[in-house]
Amino acid sequence: MDQEQIKEINNVITRFLARREYSAFELKQKLAQRGFDAKNVDKQLDLFIQKKLQSDRRYAQSVVRIGYMNGKGPRYIEQKLKQQQIDESLYQSYMFSEEFDWFAKASEVRLKKYGDIQVIDFKVKQKQMRFLQSRGFDLEQIKEAFT
Numbered sequence: 001m002d003q004e005q006i007k008e009i010n011n012v013i014t015r016f017l018a019r020r021e022y023s024a025f026e027l028k029q030k031l032a033q034r035g036f037d038a039k040n041v042d043k044q045l046d047l048f049i050q051k052k053l054q055s056d057r058r059y060a061q062s063v064v065r066i067g068y069m070n071g072k073g074p075r076y077i078e079q080k081l082k083q084q085q086i087d088e089s090l091y092q093s094y095m096f097s098e099e100f101d102w103f104a105k106a107s108e109v110r111l112k113k114y115g116d117i118q119v120i121d122f123k124v125k126q127k128q129m130r131f132l133q134s135r136g137f138d139l140e141q142i143k144e145a146f147t
Contacts, residue, residue: 002040009036009044013054021059023084024049059084060091067136068100071109076136106132106141119146 012031016022022030024045031041048054060081067077074095081091110132119125125146132142 002037005036005040006044009040012036013044013048017048017054021062022054023056023059023086024054025085027054056086057090060086061094064091064095064100068105071105071112071135073106073132073136073138073141074102075138079136102137102141103144106135106137106145109135109137110145 009031012034013027016027016030027045028038028041031045032038045054063081063084063086064077067080077095078088078091110128113131114128119128128146129142132145133139137145
C-alpha cells in the first residue's frame with residue numbers, strides 16, 4: 001500500500017468528519033471522486049468506523065433531527081437515508097421515538113405555509129395536501145393537519 005495515499009485519505013476523512021456527520025457511502029463517493037484507490041479507502045474507512053469516528057447511526061440520527069427541524073416528514077427523510085444506503089435498523093426506532101411528533105410537525109408546516117384558515121374549498125385543500133405530501137408526510141399525518 002502507498003503510505004502517502006493512506007495518510008492523505010486519513011486527512012481527507014478527518015476534514016470531512018470535522019465539519020459534520022457523513023455516511024460511509026457518502027465518504028466513499030467523495031474519496032472516489034478524488035481518485036483514491038477503493039481498497040485503501042475501504043480499509044481506512046473501516047478503521048474510522050472501528051474507532052467510532054464515523055457512524056452511520058449517528059449520521060442517520062443527524063439527518064432525522066435536521067429534517068424534522070426543517071419541516072420534512074418521515075417519508076422524505078427515509079428516502080434521503082435510503083439514497084445514502086443507510087440500513088433501516090439504524091434509524092427506524094429513533095425516527096418514531098417520542099422525541100418526534102410527526103402529526104404536530106405536519107400541522108405546524110401547514111400553519112406556517114398557509115396560515116390558520118379553515119379550508120372549505122376542495123381544490124385549496126387538495127393543493128395543501130399535495131404540499132404536505134411533497135414534504136414527506138403520510139396520509140394520516142396530513143389528514144390530522146386539517147383537524
